[in-house]
Amino acid sequence: MTFGITMLVVFLALIGFAAVADDINPPSGLQQIDPTKVAKTPPFDRPGLRKLPDGSYEAYYVAQVFTFTPSTMTVPVGSKVTFYVTSADVVHGFFIPRTAINMMAIPGWVNEQAHTFTKQGNYLVICHEYCGIGHQDMFAKIVVR
Numbered sequence: 195m196t197f198g199i200t201m202l203v204v205f206l207a208l209i210g211f212a213a214v215a216d217d218i219n220p221p222s223g224l225q226q227i228d229p230t231k232v233a234k235t236p237p238f239d240r241p242g243l244r245k246l247p248d249g250s251y252e253a254y255y256v257a258q259v260f261t262f263t264p265s266t267m268t269v270p271v272g273s274k275v276t277f278y279v280t281s282a283d284v285v286h287g288f289f290i291p292r293t294a295i296n297m298m299a300i301p302g303w304v305n306e307q308a309h310t311f312t313k314q315g316n317y318l319v320i321c322h323e324y325c326g327i328g329h330q331d332m333f334a335k336i337v338v339r
């Protein structure tokens with residue numbers, strides 16, 4: 195029993211030390227944000243779609259129990275969209291089936307992933323990380339036309 199508890203403490207200490215020493219962060223988490231001030235921090239104070247001069251798009255999403263903002267957006271077929279996602283409360287998922295977009299929405303971090311929509315249709319954005327009693331109703335829609 196003592197040996198088991200000692201090893202548990204040693205392993206947890208090693209994991210904690212390695213995370214700090216190696217500066218381990220969420221994958222693709224390049225930017226940090228104050229999770230208590232998401233609604234006041236640009237560009238997340240105005241979530242949504244931005245068109246860039248090269249014709250591509252940036253999409254800023256805020257995840258919050260149990261919604262994504264924006265709830266719907268429309269882009270032309272062929273558009274490259276870079277998604278920037280953060281959470282204003284707890285850990286959520288950000289998954290778009292039929293694409294490679296699969297991220298976590300983590301309070302305090304902005305995660306980023308891009309996709310080019312080559313097919314028309316309606317795409318769902320799904321929270322695939324259990325976040326509370328309304329988790330199964332947490333989704334958004336992307337219309338590609």
Ligand code: CUA
Nearest residue numbers: 286321325329
């Ligand atoms: Cu948000 Cu599950």
